Amino acid sequence: MGFQQGLSGLNAASKNLDVIGNNIANSTTVGFKSSRTEFADIYASSFASSNNVAGIGTRVQDIAQQFSQGNTETTNNGMDVAITGNGFFRLQSVGGAVSYSRNGQFQLDKNGFINNNGQFLTGWMADPTTGLLVKGGNPVPLQVSVGNIGARATGGSGVANAGLQMIMNLDASKPVISRAAAPAGVGPLAITDPTTYTSSTSATVYDAQGVSHTLSYYFTKVASNQWEVQTSFDGAAPVKTGSPAGTNGYLVFDGNGKLDAATVPTDPLTATAATNVAAFNFTTNLVAPNGATSPFAFTVNFAKSTQFGSAFGVSSLTQDGYADGRLTGLTISKDGTVQGNYSNGQTKPIGQIVLTNFANVQGLAPQGDNRWVETFASGAARTGDPGTSDLGSLQSSALEDSNVDLTGELVNLITAQRTYQANAQTIKAQDTIMQTLVNGL
Incomplete structure (x- = not known):
């Protein structure tokens, strides 16, 4: 036995201790990937064809990184x-x-x-x-x-039917309110007089400068299955939704409480036929009072609204405008x-x-x-x-935590230490033999 085997074993064990120590040192390092020492034996090339030869030691073949998933x-x-x-x-x-x-x-x-x-x-x-x-x-x-997102006017998204979408139920049990002049009827709608309309609701919309405005809707049952829709913009006098002439300011329902696109409504004041919008998209043209781009135009959609014998209620109200806003945080998806x-x-x-x-x-x-x-x-x-x-x-x-198995590395540390000590013993034994030979001469 020569010194070569023991020395190679010490070198390999020392390198293994370095790798284990590095793994242990990085056991709490985020995203760290552990390594392992891979060894190979060494034989003298001149004796490679012989079966009865002793190897001349070991070497570190590779320090292989382990890319397994960490917790x-x-x-x-x-x-x-x-x-x-x-x-x-x-x-x-x-x-x-x-x-x-x-x-x-x-x-x-x-x-x-x-x-x-x-x-x-x-x-x-x-x-x-x-x-x-x-x-x-x-x-x-x-x-x-980090700049602001900017403002967008209601109707400015550019998608189909951009603007305001409202789904509601109008109470079929409510009585008809006549628009004829008093004393035969109640006359024009007055937003301060709730006897002149059946139900109302409001929505917030935004002009091109991001300034918010209140758009109030007043629904009046003016005939069987026929509702007049009027709009008040920022508290102004109401007008029929969709046109100053009021040609499509009506919602018509069938006998089952669903919107009816085929029936032609009749204006109760003029007794003339009005226009029934098939998609129930009403065009709103408004003037922004603060100098924003005008006309302030967008679509109001009432599709999927109903007329059943239950209380008036708005089940969905969405619009695509918004005021200016600053960045408050980030979200990262899968x-x-x-x-x-x-x-x-x-x-x-x-x-x-x-x-x-x-x-x-x-x-x-x-x-x-x-x-x-x-x-x-x-x-x-x-x-x-x-x-x-x-x-x-x-x-x-x-x-992702480090993928180091700390318990396993501590066990490996003990094994590597014993290996180092054992290789040191082979050198010590060789030294003793050499000393015996020297002393005997």
């Missing part, structure tokens, strides 16, 4: 993100160098970039006008604008979409985080700071949206 721990920070499944965050330095990480401890810098330890998180940015993600080419650093939350209750897509995976993740080269870089051994980076292909999904307000 997910929830946090109180909405900017923290954990990856569940395969993939890495794609990071970019100020100089443009790309690296990859599983550490999702992100924050905003003074310029609004989402970053980790000075490395910018990359993805797809959303078009500020349309809100659509601009994909293609290389992902770019994600930047959050597919990586980053949405801004604003003080006016609106949300706006800002961008989307991308993930990257490799054919051989163990071939990545560690760079420190919980980052790796691509190598020839890892294969080319494959980047895509979270939840697609072999890429995992994201969980916000959470972090």
Whole structure:
């Protein structure tokens, strides 16, 4: 027995202790991936064909990273993100160098970039006008604008029937109110006189400057299954909804309490036929009193409203306008979409985080700071949206813990220590034999 085997064993055991110590030291490092020491035996090449030879020791063949999933721990920070499944965050330095990480401890810098330890998180940015993600080419650093979202007038969303949508029930048991002049009837509607209308409700709408206005609706049962609709804008005198001439200011129902698009209503004052709007979309043209863009025009939709013998009630009231609002927080969804939350209750897509995976993740080269870089051994980076292909999904307000099994590493530490001591004993034994030979000469 020579010194070679014992020395190689000491070197290998020492390297193994280094790896175990590094794992233990990073047992609480977010996104850390443990490593293990892999050994190989050594034989003299000149004796490789012989079956009766002793090896000349061992060597460290590889320090293999273990990319198993770490536990997910929830946090109180909405900017923290954990990856569940395969993939890495794609990071970019100020100089443009790309690296990859599983550490999702992100924050905003003074310029609004989402970053980790000075490395910018990359993805797809959303078009500020349309809100659509601009994909293609290389992902770019994600930047959050801290400016206000701006205002939008009711009806300004550009979608079909943009404006105000109201679903309600009009009480079929209510009596007819005549619009004839007194004493035969009650005459014109007066918003201060509840005997001149059957039911009313109000909605808040916004002009192009984001100033809110009150739009009050007055529903009067003027004939069997026929309701007159009049509107008061900011407390002004009411007009028939949809037109100054009142040609489509009516809702007509059938005998089953459903809206009737086929029956032609009759104006109770002129006794002439009025227009029945098939889709029950009423056009509202208003003048904004504060100098905002006029006419202030949008559609009011009453589709799906009913006339049953129960109390009047509005079951749904939505409109697409809003006042200006400032950024109050961010929300990150499972597919990586980053949405801004604003003080006016609106949300706006800002961008989307991308993930990257490799054919051989163990071939990545560690760079420190919980980052790796691509190598020839890892294969080319494959980047895509979270939840697609072999890429995992994201969980916000959470972090992936280190995948170090501390109990297992402590056991490995004891084993490695014994191995080191045993190899030292082989050297000691060889030293004793050599001493015996020297003393006997």
